[in-house]
Amino acid sequence: MTMGAAFKSFWKNYFNFTGTATRAEYWWMVLLGSILTILWIVATIFFAVVAGLSPIQENLNIWHWLMTLSGGLIAWLVISALIFLAVLIPALSLEVRRIRDTGLNAVLVWIVFAIDILSDGFGSNGALNDIVSLLILLIMVFPTDKLANVRMIGKNQR
Structure with missing residues (x-):
């Protein structure tokens, strides 16, 4: 693309x-x-x-x-x-x-999104925001469906 x-x-x-x-x-x-x-x-x-x-x-x-x-x-x-x-x-x-x-199940997609929005809203101070930012960065670089088959969090796992 x-x-x-x-x-x-x-x-x-x-x-x-x-x-x-x-x-x-x-x-x-x-x-x-x-x-x-x-x-x-x-x-x-x-x-x-x-x-x-x-x-x-x-x-x-x-x-x-x-x-x-x-x-x-x-x-x-x-x-x-x-x-x-x-x-x-x-x-x-x-x-x-x-x-x-990335293949996360629907509930986790919205949880990750909400955590990202909320952590941005509380400023850039603190280790928690740094951890959230790193987590979001890692999720964003995963290839398509990388997490789809991961137990408990993947969309193909129930």
């Missing part, structure tokens, strides 16, 4: 939480997402510098900060938030489909 095919599949399977996604489909989108995120961060820093925002100011609260933003930067942040929301559902769908492709 090429990056272009993975990109098409990403958008085609917007709400598909029941299918599967190959390693290539998943990792091409991770690579593309990483590249686009780096470009977005650079562009955001550029817009902030052009707008004259200083990251270090004394007694600056969120309301004062929002009132000092330029219209262009506000538009950039709104567009960024909309793009994030548009990509959120297919990204979650892709993750679930990739976990399903």
